[in-house]
Amino acid sequence: MRIFFAGLGTMGAPMAKNLLKAGYSLTVYNRSAKALRWFQDQGIRVVETPAKGAEDADAIITMLADDDAVSQVLGDEETGCIRSVKAGALVIDSSTISPSLSRSLSTRFMVKGVVMLDAPVTGSAPQAQDGTLTFIVGGKEDAYHQAEPLFRAMGRRAVYIGPSGSGSTVKLANNIMGAINMMAVAEGLSIVQKSGLDAEKFFDVIAGGGANNGMVISKREKVLNRRYTPDFTARLMLKDLRLASHLAWNLDIPLPGLALISNLYQIACHTGASESDMSALLETYEKLSGTTQTPEG
Numbered sequence: 001m002r003i004f005f006a007g008l009g010t011m012g013a014p015m016a017k018n019l020l021k022a023g024y025s026l027t028v029y030n031r032s033a034k035a036l037r038w039f040q041d042q043g044i045r046v047v048e049t050p051a052k053g054a055e056d057a058d059a060i061i062t063m064l065a066d067d068d069a070v071s072q073v074l075g076d077e078e079t080g081c082i083r084s085v086k087a088g089a090l091v092i093d094s095s096t097i098s099p100s101l102s103r104s105l106s107t108r109f110m111v112k113g114v115v116m117l118d119a120p121v122t123g124s125a126p127q128a129q130d131g132t133l134t135f136i137v138g139g140k141e142d143a144y145h146q147a148e149p150l151f152r153a154m155g156r157r158a159v160y161i162g163p164s165g166s167g168s169t170v171k172l173a174n175n176i177m178g179a180i181n182m183m184a185v186a187e188g189l190s191i192v193q194k195s196g197l198d199a200e201k202f203f204d205v206i207a208g209g210g211a212n213n214g215m216v217i218s219k220r221e222k223v224l225n226r227r228y229t230p231d232f233t234a235r236l237m238l239k240d241l242r243l244a245s246h247l248a249w250n251l252d253i254p255l256p257g258l259a260l261i262s263n264l265y266q267i268a269c270h271t272g273a274s275e276s277d278m279s280a281l282l283e284t285y286e287k288l289s290g291t292t293q294t295p296e297g
Contacts, residue, residue, distance in 0.1 A: 001025070003150075004057035004081070006050055006073050007095070008035040010230070011121070012063035014128040015094070015154045019061075020044070022153035027053045029073070050074070054081035057089055059150060064095040066239055074116075075105055087113030092147055094135070096120045096175070096236075098243050099165035106139065106164040115143040118164060120171035121155065124218075124231035132156040136174070138166030172244040179237055179261045181213040182278060186285045189223070193291045200224055219279035228276035228283075237278040238265040 001024060005016045008030040016039070020026055027045040029052075030036050036046050047053040050073045054060055060081050064070050070093060074081050081091070082105075091109055093102065093116065102118035109116045117139035127133045133155035137144050144160045151158035161170050188211065192202045203220050206212055222228055241262040248255045264284060271287065273280040285291075 001058045002027070002056055004029070004047075004050075004053035004060045005062075006030070006053065006060070006081075007063040007065075007069070008039070009063065009065070010125045010232075011094075011128045013038070014125070015061075015063055015133070018128075018131045018154050019150070024150075024153065027057065029053045031069075049079040050076075050081045051079050051083040054083075054085045054089070056086070059090045059092065059147070060085065061092045061150070062095055064093075065236070066095070067097045067101050067243075070095050070097050070101065070105070075108060082108060082112065085109070085112055085114050089114050090143060090147060091116040092119050092150065093117070094119050094121055096171050096240050096243070097168055099138075099168040099172075099247065102138065102168045103165040115140055116164070117143055117147060118167040119147070119151070119158070120167055122171075122174055123155075126218075126231060127155075134159065136161060136167045136170045138162060138168060138170075139164050169247065172240060172247055175237065175240040176244050176255070176258050176261070178215065179241060179265065179278070180257050181215040182219065182281050183261050183264060184211070184213065185215050185219065185223070185279075186282045189282060190285045190289050190291065193286070194289055215279070219277075222277055222279045223282055228273070228280040230275060230277040232278050233275050234265055234268050234278045234280055235274040238262070238269050241265055 003024050004027045006029040027047060028039050029047050029050055040046055062073055064073060077083055091114060106116040117137055119135045119137045121133040121135055123133040135151045135155055135158040137158055137160050141160055161167050192199055206216055244258055245262055268281050268284045273283055
């Protein structure tokens with residue numbers, strides 16, 4: 001199977017490398033040349049436009065930043081994959097984008113005799129590197145089964161959700177919860193810090209009870225050490241929360257927690273944490289409460 005992979009960022013590069021480890025033939029594209037160097041050094045074919053990469057691909061996989069990037073790489077009539085994709089190919093978009101765009105692109109590819117799956121992931125850079133991502137898949141179920149070997153090469157699990165757009169919808173719901181969980185950690189830790197108590201012992205306590213969540217586990221070391229090297233940036237979390245807000249508006253459902261956490265991440269991004277890990281939300285709370293803490297160790 002010949003695979004064209006577009007988007008070699010923090011998530012995409014390790015996903016593409018795991019496909020190589022699994023023995024797949026790969027062609028790659030990325031807008032930034034820097035990300036291509038490792039692949040060029042390995043003799044992997046690099047193309048200048050997505051249209052060129054799609055010409056002979058049996059499967060196209062994308063992991064891109066936002067709606068605009070996905071629209072350009074997949075849907076641009078001049079340089080995008082849709083210009084040259086062959087009938088019978090499979091498109092898998094693992095980007096976090098609006099469900100409406102997933103459905104629109106799926107319809108356009110269907111006219112070309114091509115099936116598209118929206119398959120965003122749970123997990124961030126460490127899971128992409130370890131091949132333990134979970135894929136959240138929307139689209140035709142038979143195409144999902146066709147894609148299962150690819151999902152297994154890049155991740156630990158794939159869950160079929162339903163029709164086109166379903167994967168994108170569930171991913172946004174997931175990210176709302178992740179962001180609110182991070183807010184819960186920051187709020188509890190703010191009380192501990194302001195009281196002059198031990199943050200590490202606080203994490204030990206909540207790890208064993210009902211307040212535990214994925215952010216307690218995955219962000220513990222970043223928070224304790226105040227080293228916010230990004231696995232998933234605050235800027236991208238804000239982008240996803242804005243997509244979720246738009247979806248909630250269209251569904252006519254009130255989500256006050258989403259409104260609050262969106263504003264908090266907007267503050268975080270405007271006060272210097274844009275390119276830091278999303279766990280740097282804690283710094284926003286420290287600024288609001290007048291609390292600072294020396295990194296552990």
